[in-house]
Amino acid sequence: MTSIQEAAQTLLKTAIGMVPARWLPGGTPDPLMHKHGLIGAPVSRLDGPLKVQGRARFAAEVPMEGLTYAALLHSSIARGRIAAIDTSAAEAAPGVVFVMTHRNAPRLSPPVLMNSKPKAAGTSNLPVMQDAEIHWNGQPIAVLLADTQEQADHAVSLIRVRYESATAITDFEASKGTTRVPRDILGEPPSVEKGDAEGALKQAAFQVDATYRTPFQNHNAIELHAATLAWDGDNLTIHDATQMVTHVGWTMAQIFGIREDQVRIMSPYVGGGFGGKSLWDHQIVAAAASRVSGRPVRMVLSREGVFRSVGGRTTTEQRVALGARSDGKLTALIHTGTAAMTTHNDCPEQFTFPARHLYSADDIRIAQRIADMNIVANTFMRAPGESIGTFALECAMDELAEAMNIDPIELRRRNEPAKDPTSGNEFSSRNLMEAYTRGAERFGWDKRSATPGARQEGEWHIGMGVATATYPYYRMPGGSVRIRLTADGRAIVSTAVHEMGMGTATVQAQHAAERLGLPMDQVLFEYGDTALPDGSMAGGSSQTVSVAAGIIAAHDALKTALLKLAGNDSPLAGLKADAVEARDGGLACRKDPSKQESYVSILRRAGREEISAEASAAPPLEAQKFSMHSYGAQFCEVRVSAITGEVRVSRFLGSFDCGRILNAKTAASQFRGGIIMGLGLALMEETQRDPRSGRIMNPSLAEYHVPVHMDVPEIDVIWTDIPDPHSPLGARGIGEIGITGVGAAVANAVYNATGKRVRSLPITLDKLL
């Protein structure tokens, strides 16, 4: 062991010592983890009345005095430079206030790439509108401001551009010729070698070795990306549609060379994000144009503009090879492949993550590569990597089960690991097989015929498929929570996090009320504003536990402050913070509940209007010590027309193991939402790029199909509700796991129905004819 490795290990051990005891073995568990009160209750969304009345104000809806409307011009070549750009006709058009190109834009620093710094939000580190260089077809090259949207949209069409084109890589097939190994994949090594997996594969009694392909896809939140913004001197205010207000604020400050506290980002309502609502060129050029023109700006991307300037899930080609003994035990597991990316972003699409911890194969080989292309920077899209990685891995498991004549669930049971197969860490909580057992019973899995094409009703072949869902547990470092108690007995809990429909505001109000011993209507949860304490981003299904840990930390600090304020005249006199708990709107001694005083009484006696405490959560080291993941079993029944090849999903069940469920109503919607996006991934979603020009050919919701009402049957969701002893509230994230495994469950059902194995997504009818 080198001295550097030794030092690192010592540091890690010291750091694990800092994990709060309540989340480590032998520590006092958080009593709320098992308490049934508000936690877990199916409370309706607190923002429901505003949203159903159309009164929730989204980013493009905030009024401002003297507003101008923006329109973008996008590059029509994929690589090269702008030789000439003539804006004179546009500038002369009625209502035009300002036209900005690289020639007159203010000097800006390039965005700092997300994950490279704690509060970085950049999705690309290219300079924005600073030079004549073109890097992708769709790159914004001019922004125009006018008094109305109609004037702006017309005038931007009058700009004339002459390009000098250079050779561009816009075809994934061609780009695969020159691939590279990424430095890391979200901090994990790009490759893992355990034993000699290729050798073991050759020796295996049963083998599957197949290539799977997945296309580029777009998030397509129904709310268009939008920002309404204004400058006041050097202070910038943005009403943004984003899932990372703190990060956008910090990054914009770096770009414009101002202090972080000079930027305010507000985003209380976000009309869907799914990973796509971060920091893209449109916010930056809108703020720059506003600064030069001195006018407030409303920037709303067109749907085509979203496709062309906001990236999505990237294209991959994956190889999964499995070798097994005759008893079904895996001897070799190989998952390798290539994802398309650019040289100016860092989203390698972690499709090999599931294979690192799902199965106890003797020998394992994992390797990911990158193919650089001249395309819009790809980004995180709901379960990046895991969604399409489980497609390949879980189809291959089905192929192996078929080859061995073993039930697919039984094959998984025989390869269930006792410890994480690549890290060797203990699992914090893993009940995948229980999820399978309960799901199989409820779905009627025993009625499935193992013989493909065995069941037919009229023109319809009917089949069933199953696949494992999995998504890692993440808790983001940083982020603070403030709790204020007022003399009228109310609590205001504040942190700059996000509500995009996940149920954040409702769930955290439930949590805070339970922890403070207050009724829910006495608790206000404030979020979505950088004027509040720094929040973590809504990403990696991490926000719920990140905020929960922050509330726990702030509550600990608040108890200490309350006891100090209560002083010697209180029934609580002499008690330490860990000896008291919240009860009935106040604090009470854990051991002697007769010693109790209400918050109102403590504050009034001290003559105080309010008391406040702010704290940051402990670092997320539990995920270093344990292998922490959520799991699920996805069951699908499809009907495939023998005449047209059309696939209809007739039944779907997701059975999940995601720790404690905090709100049964909003959680069910998160699971269903993920599954439905998975049905899109399986059957219809593909962003088509002209391989010659790099231009996106279907940049609209008419030609990029997402699931509609008619595509979605009633979706059954159940969960184990087994608390994870090592996470805040016993919960793990649930926003992304729903989409994982769905592609494979559908593909496996299609195979069971028809005997046709489709290994490239989406499974459109032409592939079944």
Added chain:
Amino acid sequence: MHYLINDKPVDVLADPRTSLLDMLRDHLGLMGAKKGCNQGACGACTVLVDGERINACLALAVQYEGRAITTVEGLSGGGDALHPLQEGFIEHDGFQCGYCTPGQLCSAVAMLDEVARGVPSAVTADLDASSIDLGSDELRERMSGNLCRCGAYNGIAAAITELHTKVPA
């Protein structure tokens, strides 16, 4: 131009290129109807014109001069009161982010009226039937012009079905 919007008479001066949606949002500050695609593909902008649903983004404001227009803001008749369907959406979690919700609500209200009038859909077996049974396929077919990317379709369908079975056609 003169309109009756949510039962109130309104006069507006707008560029003839202005869509009905932009007129509602930019000129009248009625932000309930949403812009999701601006080309009639997503349904987020659905409003009622004389009780019938249309995509406001595909309509020029001038085309609808003199007509009665209802947006989500006018569904409940004002104040904090909610339309029964709005209550159903909350109860059945028929939305997550809430962006497509106004369009889903307006669309559903008009759709139920179409069913009551016996207007057939693409999946109606008997085009001459005097009454239509709003089963799952009929409901989903008739609501398929309103996209929900969060995937709240089950809750939306449950809320509409509940209202339909409560209120005799």
